[in-house]
Amino acid sequence: xxxxxxxxxxxxxxxxxxxxxxxxxxxxxxxxxxxxxxxxxxxxxxxxxxxxxxxxxxxxxxxxxxxxxxxxxxxxxxxxxxxxxxxxxxxxxxxxxxxxxxxxxxxxxxxxxxxxxxxxxxxxxxxxxxxxxxxxxxxxxxxxxxxxxxxxxxxxxxxxxxxxxxxxxxxxxxxxxxxxxxxxxxxxxxxxxxxxxxxxxxxxxxxxxxxxxxxxxxxxxxxxxxxxxxxxxxxxxxxxxxxxxxxxxxxxxxxxxxxxxxxxxxxxxxxxxxxxxxxxxxx
Amino acid sequence: xxxxxxxxxxxxxxxxxxxxxxxxxxxxxxxxxxxxxxxxxxxxxxxxxxxxxxxxxxxxxxxxxxxxxxxxxxxxxxxxxxxxxxxxxxxxxxxxxxxxxxxxxxxxxxxxxxxxxxxxxxxxxxxxxxxxxxxxxxxxxxxxxxxxxxxxxxxxxxxxxxxxxxxxxxxxxxxxxxxxxxxxxxxxxxx
Ligand code: SF4
Ligand code: SF4
Numbered sequence: 001x002x003x004x005x006x007x008x009x010x011x012x013x014x015x016x017x018x019x020x021x022x023x024x025x026x027x028x029x030x031x032x033x034x035x036x037x038x039x040x041x042x043x044x045x046x047x048x049x050x051x052x053x054x055x056x057x058x059x060x061x062x063x064x065x066x067x068x069x070x071x072x073x074x075x076x077x078x079x080x081x082x083x084x085x086x087x088x089x090x091x092x093x094x095x096x097x098x099x100x101x102x103x104x105x106x107x108x109x110x111x112x113x114x115x116x117x118x119x120x121x122x123x124x125x126x127x128x129x130x131x132x133x134x135x136x137x138x139x140x141x142x143x144x145x146x147x148x149x150x151x152x153x154x155x156x157x158x159x160x161x162x163x164x165x166x167x168x169x170x171x172x173x174x175x176x177x178x179x180x181x182x183x184x185x186x187x188x189x190x191x192x193x194x195x196x197x198x199x200x201x202x203x204x205x206x207x208x209x210x211x212x213x214x215x216x217x218x219x220x221x222x223x224x225x226x227x228x229x230x231x232x233x234x235x236x237x238x239x240x241x242x243x244x245x246x247x248x249x250x251x252x253x254x255x256x257x258x259x260x261x262x263x264x265x266x267x268x269x270x271x272x273x274x275x276x277x278x279x280x281x282x283x
Numbered sequence: 284x285x286x287x288x289x290x291x292x293x294x295x296x297x298x299x300x301x302x303x304x305x306x307x308x309x310x311x312x313x314x315x316x317x318x319x320x321x322x323x324x325x326x327x328x329x330x331x332x333x334x335x336x337x338x339x340x341x342x343x344x345x346x347x348x349x350x351x352x353x354x355x356x357x358x359x360x361x362x363x364x365x366x367x368x369x370x371x372x373x374x375x376x377x378x379x380x381x382x383x384x385x386x387x388x389x390x391x392x393x394x395x396x397x398x399x400x401x402x403x404x405x406x407x408x409x410x411x412x413x414x415x416x417x418x419x420x421x422x423x424x425x426x427x428x429x430x431x432x433x434x435x436x437x438x439x440x441x442x443x444x445x446x447x448x449x450x451x452x453x454x455x456x457x458x459x460x461x462x463x464x465x466x467x468x469x470x471x472x473x474x
Contacts, residue, residue, distance in 0.1 A: 009408040009410075010410070012410075012450065013410055013449055013450050014410060014448050014449070016447075016448055018365075038456055038458055039407075039456075040402070040406040040407060040456045040462050041402045041406065041407045041408050043399075043402065044398060044408070045355060046394070046398035046399050047399060047402075048355065049355075049374065049377055050377070050381065050392075050396070050399060051378065051399075051470070051471055052301075052374060052378060053469040053470070054373070054399070054465065054469035054471055055374075057465040058402070058462070061462065099399065100468070104463060104464055104465065104468060107408070150354070150355075150356035150357060150358070151355070154360070154361050155360045155361055156361060164361045165361070182311065188358075189320065190320040190354060190356035191357065192354060192358070193354040193355075194323070194354065194394070195352070195391075197394050197414075197417065197436075198388070198390040198391045198393075199324075199390070199391075200432050200435060202321060206320055206321075232449045235442075256472045263426055266326065267447070
């Protein structure tokens with residue numbers, strides 16, 4: 001199983017835990033990721049905020065590069081994923097624009113290099129049995145609230161691989177590695193995303209509400225599949241107790257016995273080590 | 284708010300055309316507002332804004348803070364019984380507002396502008412210099428914006444540096460000319 005991999009701008013910096021654990025878990029599961037050569041930024045939420053055309057053109061460059069590899073384009077960042085999906089759709093449907101892009105970027109669109117999110121790939125290209133078979137340290141007794149956030153599963157006519165209001169793919173993966181996925185009501189609520197820089201107080205309110213929801217549901221921790229979600233919940237929660245916020249790949253990594261994760265724990269806002277030690281997942 | 288029916292009725296057609304969303308079919312059930320995470324801080328809630336567009340209240344709509352507080356979370360579009368997605372509509376309103384000189388939220392504008400200039404410079408976002416440009420732009424726009432949240436910004440910056448989560452040296456895309464060409468074609472060459 002081989003994919004083109006688009007790490008995105010934060011995979012070595014503010015979301016280094018996600019970048020590291022994505023690569024480690026894929027390696028442990030026999031999923032080969034080949035980093036997209038000379039990839040550029042997808043424009044995040046800023047391009048579509050200010051300039052529609054740029055918001056499609058920037059990710060179109062990555063789709064064009066991925067097409068040359070004949071492999072699906074996998075990313076772990078939901079914003080990159082969503083932007084690439086929109087660009088791919090525009091290349092497919094808007095003929096005049098496609099011709100313009102083909103000329104500017106010197107390529108021929110043929111529909112290869114399909115943008116996929118890592119959660120979709122791990123949930124649908126592998127079977128849960130294959131994942132179960134590789135678990136060396138089941139996350140027995142760990143109660144996790146799987147948090148999907150906004151554009152990972154929305155809008156459904158773009159994504160379509162999980163339910164937009166009550167997604168379950170991440171819950172199933174966490175259960176496959178031995179954790180208990182709790183039932184809760186804030187799975188797809190928004191954390192406030194990029195408002196964290198310009199309007200931090202709004203994000204504090206939204207993120208705290210989500211973390212409180214996880215506490216009420218009896219969760220020990222939250223699992224996310226997004227760099228911004230992780231940072232917002234991790235550093236802006238103001239609740240009765242501190243709740244560790246993991247990337248779902250970090251939790252899978254513990255269960256699959258990947259090495260190097262111990263270097264990630266100190267990078268979290270809420271230190272997850274006391275919880276991991278108490279449950280016997282960390283010496 | 285006074286609602287007048289002498290509004291600019293071409294406005295709604297332009298918004299429909301540019302966003303590709305059939306905003307005329309909204310029957311004001313307010314499901315979008317009910318699920319919107321940031322409606323509580325907007326001056327006009329999403330459904331209200333839509334109604335104002337239908338009524339041609341151009342100036343009030345373009346000077347509203349709502350498009351600047353919309354985070355594009357797609358909750359509204361997922362739930363609307365008429366399949367209207369407000370995220371693309373909010374994008375269009377923000378872009379039209381800029382074209383006509385309204386900037387209802389200078390801090391959000393400064394952030395997006397700094398982000399885009401970082402990509403133009405390196406091909407990828409370099410967080411450290413992007414954040415420095417953002418704070419500078421805030422200062423130039425309105426000095427109070429620079430000081431708003433400065434304490435927590437600095438704390439966050441210190442934390443990221445101590446945890447080794449900020450790169451000092453930017454990563455540069457090799458074929459940067461391609462990225463710059465995309466900027467030029469989108470009319471962003473000189474911004
Ligand atoms: S949910 Fe749809 S129909 Fe209802 S008010 Fe919002 S845009 Fe209009
Ligand atoms: S996309 Fe914007 S308007 Fe719609 S629910 Fe999300 S924040 Fe509100």
